[in-house]
Amino acid sequence: MKITQEEVQHVAKLARLDLTAAEVERMTGHLDAILSYAAKLDELDTTGVALTTHPQAVVNAFRDDEVQESLPRERALANAPEQNGESFVVPRII
Amino acid sequence: MEHYSLTLHEALDQLDCGAVTSVALTESVLARIDAVEPQVQAYLALDREGALRQAEQADARRKNGQGGSLCGIPLAVKDVLCTTLMPTTCGSRILEHFVAPYDATVVTRLAQAGSVLLGKLAMDEFAMGSTSENCAFQTPNNPWKIGYVAGGSSGGSAAAVAADECFASLGTDTGGSIRQPASLCGTVGMKPTYGRVSRYGLVAFASSLDQVGPLTKDVRDCALMMNAISGHDPRDSTSINMEVPDFSGALQDGLQGVRIGVPKEYFGEGLDPEVDRVVRQGIAMLKEAGATIVEVSLPHTEYCVAVYYLIAPAEASSNLARFDGVRYGFRDRTADSLIDLYKRSRSQGFGDEVKRRILIGTYALSAGYYDAYYKKASQVRTLIKEDFAKAFTTCDLMVSPVCPTPAWKIGDKADDPLALYLSDILTLSANLAGVPGMSVPCGFHAQGLPIGMQLQSAHFNEAILLRAAYNLEQRAGIAGKKPLLV
Numbered sequence: 001m002k003i004t005q006e007e008v009q010h011v012a013k014l015a016r017l018d019l020t021a022a023e024v025e026r027m028t029g030h031l032d033a034i035l036s037y038a039a040k041l042d043e044l045d046t047t048g049v050a051l052t053t054h055p056q057a058v059v060n061a062f063r064d065d066e067v068q069e070s071l072p073r074e075r076a077l078a079n080a081p082e083q084n085g086e087s088f089v090v091p092r093i094i
Numbered sequence: 095m096e097h098y099s100l101t102l103h104e105a106l107d108q109l110d111c112g113a114v115t116s117v118a119l120t121e122s123v124l125a126r127i128d129a130v131e132p133q134v135q136a137y138l139a140l141d142r143e144g145a146l147r148q149a150e151q152a153d154a155r156r157k158n159g160q161g162g163s164l165c166g167i168p169l170a171v172k173d174v175l176c177t178t179l180m181p182t183t184c185g186s187r188i189l190e191h192f193v194a195p196y197d198a199t200v201v202t203r204l205a206q207a208g209s210v211l212l213g214k215l216a217m218d219e220f221a222m223g224s225t226s227e228n229c230a231f232q233t234p235n236n237p238w239k240i241g242y243v244a245g246g247s248s249g250g251s252a253a254a255v256a257a258d259e260c261f262a263s264l265g266t267d268t269g270g271s272i273r274q275p276a277s278l279c280g281t282v283g284m285k286p287t288y289g290r291v292s293r294y295g296l297v298a299f300a301s302s303l304d305q306v307g308p309l310t311k312d313v314r315d316c317a318l319m320m321n322a323i324s325g326h327d328p329r330d331s332t333s334i335n336m337e338v339p340d341f342s343g344a345l346q347d348g349l350q351g352v353r354i355g356v357p358k359e360y361f362g363e364g365l366d367p368e369v370d371r372v373v374r375q376g377i378a379m380l381k382e383a384g385a386t387i388v389e390v391s392l393p394h395t396e397y398c399v400a401v402y403y404l405i406a407p408a409e410a411s412s413n414l415a416r417f418d419g420v421r422y423g424f425r426d427r428t429a430d431s432l433i434d435l436y437k438r439s440r441s442q443g444f445g446d447e448v449k450r451r452i453l454i455g456t457y458a459l460s461a462g463y464y465d466a467y468y469k470k471a472s473q474v475r476t477l478i479k480e481d482f483a484k485a486f487t488t489c490d491l492m493v494s495p496v497c498p499t500p501a502w503k504i505g506d507k508a509d510d511p512l513a514l515y516l517s518d519i520l521t522l523s524a525n526l527a528g529v530p531g532m533s534v535p536c537g538f539h540a541q542g543l544p545i546g547m548q549l550q551s552a553h554f555n556e557a558i559l560l561r562a563a564y565n566l567e568q569r570a571g572i573a574g575k576k577p578l579l580v
Contacts, residue, residue, distance in 0.1 A: 008453065015411060015456040016418070016433070017449055018441040030450055031457065033512045038400040041470050044477070051472035052479055054302050054332070055288040055528020056553075061331035075195040081425035088420050091432050 003032040097122035099576065102167055102261040102315040109156065109166050116149035116156070116166030119261075120210055123168045127212075127259045130579045133240050135232045136254035138173045139180045140213035148210040155208065164322055165208030170260040172251045173214040174221055175306070176295035177201055180211075184297050185219040185229040188423045188443025198295025199327045200264060200306050207322045212260055216250030219445045220414065221271055221299045223247050224514050225507070228447045233504055236279055237577040238543050242501040245275030251309045252279035257579060262310040262319050266296060268303045269402055270496070270521025273533040276309050277496035277546030280535045280575070282316045282563065283309045287554045288528035289334035292327030300409035301332075303402075303525040312573050313534065313564045317341035320556060336554065344557035345564040349383040352562065355390035355489030360520055360548075366499045372537035372545045373495045379569040380493065380562060390485040390492060394478045395523060401478065402522040403515050404458045404471035410448075411455030417443065450511060475526050482527040482552075491551040491558050495520055496533045500543035520548060530556045534563040535572055 008028045012019045019027065073086070082089040097119050100108065108114040124142055131137060145168060152166035176182050176194035183189045197205070205211065218228035226249025227233050234249045236242040237257040244253040248265025252275035255263050265272040267285035276283025284307045291306045298304060308319035321342070326335040356377060361370060381387050419425035419439025426438035444452070458467035485492060498517060507514045524531035530553070533546035547566060549559045567573050 007457075011453050011456045011460060014460060015452045016415075016436040016440055017444075017452065018437045019449070023449070027450060027453055030511050031453060034403060034454060034515070035457070035467075037512060038404055038467065038471075040400050041397060041474055044394075044397065044474060046470060046473040046477075049473040049476050051469060052475040052526075053472055055479070055526075056332065056334060058289070058332060058334070063328060071195055078195060079192055079422035081419060081423070081427075090420055091430055091435055093432050 003028055003035060096126070098126040098258045100261070101311045102318060105167055105261055106164070116152040116210060117146065119166065120145050120149040120168045123212065123260060130257050130259065133579060134235050134237055134253050134257045134259065136215055136234045136250040136257065136259055137170070137213045138183060138185070138216050138231055138250070141180050141211065144179055145210050145212045152208050152210060162207035163318065164204065166210065167261050168210040168212050169204060169262055170212045170215050170251070170254055171201060171264040172217050172248050172266055174217060174266055174297045175201055175264060176297065177211070177214065180214055182214070182297065183231070184221070185217045185231065186443065186445065186448070187230045188417050188440070190424065192422050194295070196295060199292035199329060200323045201295065203323050215254055215263060218247035218249070219448050220297070220410070221247040221266055221268055222410070222447050222451055224270070224274060224518055225504070226250065227504060227508055228445055230445055235504070236501045236543070237579055238280060239501065239541070241504055242543070243278065243504050245278035245497070245501065247271040248309065249275045252276050252281050252283065255279070255281045255309045255311060256577060258576070262308055262315050264306055264323070265309050266304055266306050267525065268299050269406060269525050270518050272307045272309060273521050273531055273546070273548060274497050274518070276533040278501040278544065280544030280546070281309050281311065282313055282532070282534055283307065284316050284320060284532045284556065284559070285524060285530060286320065286324065286556055287530045289332055290530070290554065290556070291323050292330040292333045294327055294329040298413040300406040301413060302409060303406060313560060313567050314342065314345060317345060317560050339557055341557060341560055344560040346561055347565065347568070349380060349385035349562060349565050352385045352558070353489040354380055354385045354387050354562065355485055355492040356387060357390050357392045357395070357485065357492050357494055359392050359395035360494035364498050365495060368539045369495050369499060369545050372539070373493070373547050376536040376547045376566055376570065377493055379566055383565040383569060385562070388489055390489055392481040392485060392523065394474065394481050395519070397474050398478055398522045398526060399516055399519050401471045401474045401526060402518070403454065404467050405475065405526070407451040407455030408458045408468050409455070411452045411459065414448065414452055447511070478523055479527045482523070482529055486552040491549050491562055494548045496546045496548040500539040500541065500545055524550050529553055530559060532559045532563055534566055536566065536570060537572065
């Protein structure tokens with residue numbers, strides 16, 4: 001398999017990463033090596049095999065619908081790079 | 095003998111009989127840290143005043159006949175566990191100044207047990223790595239050979255215990271990150287069953303694989319730490335609500351009636367001959383202790399690296415989306431649009447390996463590739479899980495090496511990610527299957543580097559691991575052996 005630099009740039013865009021030209025080149029090589037290796041899985045016929053997405057079969061671990069204490073606003077905002085005492089501040093969107 | 099060189103249970107005995115105070119233990123460990131830390135580099139943060147204050151409180155509680163199971167014992171935790179008293183960086187620039195608004199449940203439990211929190215330990219950025227070289231701030235050294243890796247991603251947690259810089263530590267294990275550094279540094283390390291220990295406040299890497307566990311100086315200490323941290327947590331819906339046994343009770347002499355499986359696939363190509371020899375000697379010791387040794391097979395072992403390095407990055411790419419420069423962490427202040435802010439903050443905040451795994455994961459989940467990669471890997475994960483279930487019908491636990499080689503020189507494998515990923519082959523399956531795994535010191539390589547034995551059992555049967563590990567420790571006779579530092 002051959003991953004192209006364009007594919008890496010496309011995936012980087014989806015992941016909200018800016019890569020330098022040198023990074024794109026290096027990551028293309030690494031991704032190609034790793035994904036080519038992963039193609040090993042094609043040796044196995046998995047027709048009809050269920051997916052395991054979680055190691056324990058826990059279903060719907062619900063708690064009672066009761067109001068509980070939540071994180072106070074000032075503590076939730078305390079690590080924000082920019083905030084105004086009420087909200088997180090970001091560059092204008094609209 | 096200096097206080098710092100005691101095991102955790104020895105220190106508890108001395109506290110119990112009044113031979114030592116928590117303040118004296120803490121001062122001894124702090125002095126030890128001052129002496130060896132310039133070489134070992136295990137700590138990212140150290141809270142001297144806080145630790146001494148907690149030690150004084152522990153001594154006062156003991157005087158009043160109070161205090162929990164670890165009252166007065168100085169410990170440290172991997173910097174991926176949230177703490178309100180110290181920053182939590184995850185070894186990343188993007189969280190360099192982050193102070194969590196709450197404590198991880200395991201941190202709370204250690205505090206409730208009365209322990210003293212010394213500091214936070216170095217790790218690969220967001221726990222992604224096998225050497226701790228991906229830490230943005232420093233690379234911990236192997237106390238047995240400075241200039242060699244301590245392993246990863248919980249390298250600081252293993253190095254600090256091996257160097258007597260704390261009585262025990264917590265690490266996290268997503269694909270071997272407790273067991274492998276434990277093996278390379280000659281400490282005991284346990285990855286509990288998925289769901290045994292709360293993940294609340296553990297900064298997520300791969301949520302279906304991550305688990306918190308202890309690194310300790312001996313097996314008895316491991317049992318004590320396991321009892322302190324295990325149990326259901328309403329704040330982690332994946333933690334399982336079932337009774338936690340008294341793990342210390344599992345430490346019985348003899349292994350009569352215990353069937354130990356040796357998975358033939360774990361002794362294959364690429365295994366260092368000395369690692370092979372030391373582990374086989376360990377198996378002979380377990381047999382001497384009364385165990386029956388049987389050969390077992392985990393036929394899908396050769397696929398576990400491919401499965402893991404699709405599933406773990408896929409989950410990571412999703413989990414790490416939260417680092418966007420808005421709510422916490424590094425922000426690039428020159429960005430003039432929101433998308434730009436995300437991109438610039440993430441690109442400058444994350445290191446190379448984290449970017450690589452986000453890219454792999456995003457690729458594996460992206461339109462057109464999901465079936466071929468993520469879905470396929472999740473199906474093969476089922477086959478791996480079934481291998482374990484089948485093996486445990488003929489044995490009670492399995493033993494093997496942890497890592498195919500002893501520790502290597504810092505920098506030696508840094509430029510070949512796939513080669514490094516392949517070195518994780520013996521530990522990844524336990525996380526994929528969710529079973530508990532443990533590393534116990536088994537012997538030494540000719541160069542003087544430690545070699546651990548891995549033990550794996552069925553879900554929630556950590557007790558059998560501790561029992562077998564205890565018997566190995568008794569017979570291997572190396573538990574008190576220390577690296578020469580300073």
